[in-house]
Amino acid sequence: MSGSENSKLLNLNLKIWRQAISSDEGSLKDYSVSNISSDVSFLEMVDILNQDLITKGEEPVAFDHDCREGICGSCSMVINGNPHGPDKGTATCQLHMRHFENNETITIEPFRANAFPVVKDLVVDRSAFDRIQAKGGFISVNTGNAVEANTIPISKEKADLSFAAASCIGCGACVAACKNSSASLFVAAKVSQYALLPQGEVERKKRVISMVEQMDEEGFGACSVTGACEAVCPKEISLENIARMNREYIAAKLTER
Amino acid sequence: MTTSDSKLDSKCPSGPLETRWTQHKFNMKLVNPANRRKHKIIVVGTGLAGASAAASLAEMGYDVEVISFHDSPRRAHSIAAQGGINAAKNYPNDGDSVYRLFYDTIKGGDYRARESNVYRLAEVSSNIIDQCVAQGVPFAREYGGLLSNRSFGGAQLSRTFYAAGQTGQQLLLGAYSALMRQVGLGTAKLFPKRDMMDLVVVNGHARGVICRNMVNGELETYTGDAVLLCTGGYGNVFYLSTNAKASNASAAWRAYKKGAYFANPCFTQIHPTCIPVAGEHQSKLTLMSESLRNDGRVWVPKAKGDKRKAKDIPESERDYYLERIYPSFGNLVPRDVASRNAKKVCDEGRGVGDSGLAVYLDFADSISRLGEDKVRARYGNLFQMYEKITGDNPYKTPMRIYPAVHYTMGGLWVDYNLMSNLPGLFVLGEANFSDHGANRLGASALMQGLADGYFVAPYTLANYIASTKLEKVTKDCDAAKAATNDVKERVEKLLSIKGKKSVDYFHKKLGKIMWDHCGMSRNEAGLKEAIQEIPKIKEEFWSDLAVLGSGNELNQELEKAARVADFLELGELMCRDALYRTESCGGHFREESQTPENEALRDDEKFCHSAVWEHTGKEPTLHKEELNFEFVKLSQRSYK
Numbered sequence: 013m014s015g016s017e018n019s020k021l022l023n024l025n026l027k028i029w030r031q032a033i034s035s036d037e038g039s040l041k042d043y044s045v046s047n048i049s050s051d052v053s054f055l056e057m058v059d060i061l062n063q064d065l066i067t068k069g070e071e072p073v074a075f076d077h078d079c080r081e082g083i084c085g086s087c088s089m090v091i092n093g094n095p096h097g098p099d100k101g102t103a104t105c106q107l108h109m110r111h112f113e114n115n116e117t118i119t120i121e122p123f124r125a126n127a128f129p130v131v132k133d134l135v136v137d138r139s140a141f142d143r144i145q146a147k148g149g150f151i152s153v154n155t156g157n158a159v160e161a162n163t164i165p166i167s168k169e170k171a172d173l174s175f176a177a178a179s180c181i182g183c184g185a186c187v188a189a190c191k192n193s194s195a196s197l198f199v200a201a202k203v204s205q206y207a208l209l210p211q212g213e214v215e216r217k218k219r220v221i222s223m224v225e226q227m228d229e230e231g232f233g234a235c236s237v238t239g240a241c242e243a244v245c246p247k248e249i250s251l252e253n254i255a256r257m258n259r260e261y262i263a264a265k266l267t268e269r
Numbered sequence: 270m271t272t273s274d275s276k277l278d279s280k281c282p283s284g285p286l287e288t289r290w291t292q293h294k295f296n297m298k299l300v301n302p303a304n305r306r307k308h309k310i311i312v313v314g315t316g317l318a319g320a321s322a323a324a325s326l327a328e329m330g331y332d333v334e335v336i337s338f339h340d341s342p343r344r345a346h347s348i349a350a351q352g353g354i355n356a357a358k359n360y361p362n363d364g365d366s367v368y369r370l371f372y373d374t375i376k377g378g379d380y381r382a383r384e385s386n387v388y389r390l391a392e393v394s395s396n397i398i399d400q401c402v403a404q405g406v407p408f409a410r411e412y413g414g415l416l417s418n419r420s421f422g423g424a425q426l427s428r429t430f431y432a433a434g435q436t437g438q439q440l441l442l443g444a445y446s447a448l449m450r451q452v453g454l455g456t457a458k459l460f461p462k463r464d465m466m467d468l469v470v471v472n473g474h475a476r477g478v479i480c481r482n483m484v485n486g487e488l489e490t491y492t493g494d495a496v497l498l499c500t501g502g503y504g505n506v507f508y509l510s511t512n513a514k515a516s517n518a519s520a521a522w523r524a525y526k527k528g529a530y531f532a533n534p535c536f537t538q539i540h541p542t543c544i545p546v547a548g549e550h551q552s553k554l555t556l557m558s559e560s561l562r563n564d565g566r567v568w569v570p571k572a573k574g575d576k577r578k579a580k581d582i583p584e585s586e587r588d589y590y591l592e593r594i595y596p597s598f599g600n601l602v603p604r605d606v607a608s609r610n611a612k613k614v615c616d617e618g619r620g621v622g623d624s625g626l627a628v629y630l631d632f633a634d635s636i637s638r639l640g641e642d643k644v645r646a647r648y649g650n651l652f653q654m655y656e657k658i659t660g661d662n663p664y665k666t667p668m669r670i671y672p673a674v675h676y677t678m679g680g681l682w683v684d685y686n687l688m689s690n691l692p693g694l695f696v697l698g699e700a701n702f703s704d705h706g707a708n709r710l711g712a713s714a715l716m717q718g719l720a721d722g723y724f725v726a727p728y729t730l731a732n733y734i735a736s737t738k739l740e741k742v743t744k745d746c747d748a749a750k751a752a753t754n755d756v757k758e759r760v761e762k763l764l765s766i767k768g769k770k771s772v773d774y775f776h777k778k779l780g781k782i783m784w785d786h787c788g789m790s791r792n793e794a795g796l797k798e799a800i801q802e803i804p805k806i807k808e809e810f811w812s813d814l815a816v817l818g819s820g821n822e823l824n825q826e827l828e829k830a831a832r833v834a835d836f837l838e839l840g841e842l843m844c845r846d847a848l849y850r851t852e853s854c855g856g857h858f859r860e861e862s863q864t865p866e867n868e869a870l871r872d873d874e875k876f877c878h879s880a881v882w883e884h885t886g887k888e889p890t891l892h893k894e895e896l897n898f899e900f901v902k903l904s905q906r907s908y909k
Contacts, residue, residue, distance in 0.1 A: 015578055033822065049548055052547075052548065052550045054407040055552065056551070056552050059552055066815055067771070068771070071818050076340070077514060078346070078515050079344075080348050080514060082657075083435065083437075083438055084343075084349065096425070099742075101659070108658070130473035132823040135823060137340070138341065139341065141341065142342070145449045146453035153403040153404055155328060155400060156396075159403065161399045166410055166414050168411065171407050172412040174407040178406075178407050179435060179438070181438075182343055204404065205407065211403060211404070211405045248656070248797060
């Protein structure tokens with residue numbers, strides 16, 4: 013079996029971050045792989061490297077991945093300085109080797125932020141996102157409390173905007189790209205999803221205040237609106253959401269009792 | 270309902286179908302709200318079934334502990350479901366009803382599911398949509414602000430609710446948000462990065478689990494009054510599937526080895542529309558949602574070996590074979606039928622692409638009818654995903670698709686209460702076998718996962734707790750200690766083989782045997798060969814496996830090794846089940862049993878039952894649960 017018409021074979025030099033445990037220093041190590049088809053995915057290229065390493069009796073590179081369809085948000089990796097690599101609107105798992113040249117050197121590092129400690133190699137701990145979510149990323153409706161779905165009409169425009177914000181996969185690339193390691197795009201996406209819907213109205217003020225406070229507590233930095241987050245977001249979540257979150261936050265703070 | 274085996278009591282209620290669940294709910298015992306917090310419930314898995322069950326039970330007041338091998342509950346593979354969720358709302362006014370959804374599901378499953386379970390599923394389907402909307406799930410809407418529907422295979426109406434091609438994501442994030450709310454309130458405790466390695470059974474009751482902390486390798490014991498396995502399906506036994514890389518059967522398999530029965534393991538769904546395999550390093554297969562068959566037309570060239578590009582093949586030389594063979598359902602026949610026909614035309618030498626193992630899914634007609642913008646609005650993210658993976662633009666050239674392993678209808682046996690034969694062990698979602706028979710209809714997996722978690726298990730669990738005398742079980746009880754020792758030995762054994770071959774080597778080898786002999790088409794000789802071959806791979810695995818590193822750190826190869834060790838055993842059971850069932854039904858196609866038109870030919874005389882397997886240590890013992898159709902007349906499925 014073979015791939016697309018333009019497929020080529022690549023030899024690549026890799027510089028990969030190796031770090032045995034959180035408390036270790038860690039460093040970039042050199043590896044090389046050869047005859048990589050440009051049709052394989054970036055993670056399949058790392059799979060090939062790992063199979064080579066195992067055959068040679070060396071420990072394979074640990075990295076997060078799962079669905080490999082760009083939706084679970086597990087995969088991370090900073091590739092040549094870009095979270096999720098060079099292809100816009102694409103998670104690492106959907107990046108293909110056709111975006112790389114023969115004999116290229118590719119540097120692969122973990123997502124870096126104080127709030128995302130390295131667990132091992134390229135695996136980082138992103139549980140801070142869960143703790144932010146637990147502070148307000150929900151509508152308080154118990155199972156069984158719901159009213160008939162079509163009694164809550166929502167304009168298509170609002171529903172579409174809410175969906176666009178809700179499509180965040182929680183990968184943390186926004187944090188990794190930000191010079192301040194701010195989680196504003198992640199938090200703003202969740203705040204926006206609910207702020208745009210009538211169901212979110214009751215807890216609107218409390219939600220934005222609690223989530224923003226928890227973001228600060230986790231050690232994420234402040235937003236200085238460089239837009240680096242939007243540029244690397246695999247789901248292309250709009251920076252407008254941060255503007256909306258800021259508006260929501262100020263309004264909530266001003267009218268807080 | 271009658272069973273041919275006294276060990277298998279389905280506990281299905283009797284009486285009119287429409288009132289069974291209501292009556293059953295009334296008959297079940299309740300747990301006083303003040304007493305609920307005294308009962309610890311362990312939920313394993315945080316997909317749609319697990320997250321919805323954990324959230325609902327915590328809201329009710331139970332003390333819930335939630336275990337997930339992911340770093341966050343939001344990453345469970347339900348997140349990848351694309352097309353939609355069925356519900357009998359009848360919003361489009363096209364004649365839907367609870368009974369019709371029930372009927373379509375029974376028929377779609379080729380008459381191999383329990384009527385009572387399926388009716389209940391259809392009955393609660395509407396509540397699911399209400400619940401999700403209340404949670405803020407942003408479903409697709411019409412301009413008037415009301416919810417939008419589309420069609421899926423096996424139905425002649427529109428009952429599928431959706432959020433672009435990311436319905437699973439939105440529903441899972443809804444359930445996850447409900448769960449995280451409870452975590453914030455302290456009613457549910459989250460234990461991420463834990464792999465369930467064994468089930469703790471005390472006096473015949475499921476009372477806990479042993480987990481490996483994946484970050485530091487420690488073995489941890491969790492005990493409680495009931496265990497809910499919401500751990501998904503076992504499609505990854507085939508190595509290549511649309512499942513996520515870490516999706517595995519180990520939780521279910523460990524339960525099986527502790528005495529829980531496994532039902533219909535050979536019932537596997539091969540999804541017709543996936544991106545074809547590109548090469549030997551392929552690590553997984555990507556689904557293209559069934560919803561695409563609403564507007565895409567499936568075809569191959571009429572002539573064998575026609576290697577012209579799609580655009581150079583004139584209309585008169587194309588075979589839109591689904592429309593030709595099944596004029597009433599056309600491109601929207603159920604998945605098993607669509608997959609089998611794709612295989613057939615490829616086997617005839619009419620497949621397209623370099624490998625010849627693909628058919629076209631063509632949007633040209635829809636684009637000229639609706640315009641590119643409308644098609645983009647409906648399927649934009651799917652088209653984008655296709656282009657990223659293949660490098661081809663589906664707005665310009667037809668997609669190439671081929672069937673791939675997607676879902677497993679088989680699973681741990683459960684009764685009407687979703688409890689396995691091991692008291693206290695509840696199994697929800699894809700991990701159980703209960704609702705889809707031999708073939709699942711599109712957009713019904715999300716429906717079942719959420720039905721089980723939000724609207725079934727919370728009631729049936731209460732009944733179990735209220736009607737069972739449960740002694741106190743501590744973490745250092747003998748059963749937990751023994752299970753911990755077993756796990757410790759297993760982990761040490763995997764690490765001590767120090768052979769030459771990686772886990773993937775064995776997994777791929779198993780996958781190939783399964784695909785060749787227990788895939789889209791099965792026959793006696795092939796299955797017998799597989800049953801011979803799999804133990805050989807197993808032997809090689811346990812003597813030449815290389816797992817580097819240690820057990821007391823994050824060790825992804827060790828995690829994989831433990832899972833593949835279980836797949837090797839499960840694969841063999843699947844083949845035994847497929848060999849036993851000499852009829853064809855749904856996704857299980859035995860070449861020896863087909864109609865003159867090559868459709869699946871059931872044998873209701875001999876096989877109108879679920880095949881339920883019990884682990885014995887040697888050859889598994891077969892039990893049968895007879896299926897008793899009181900409301901739907903058994904007939905040869907026809908989508909013509």
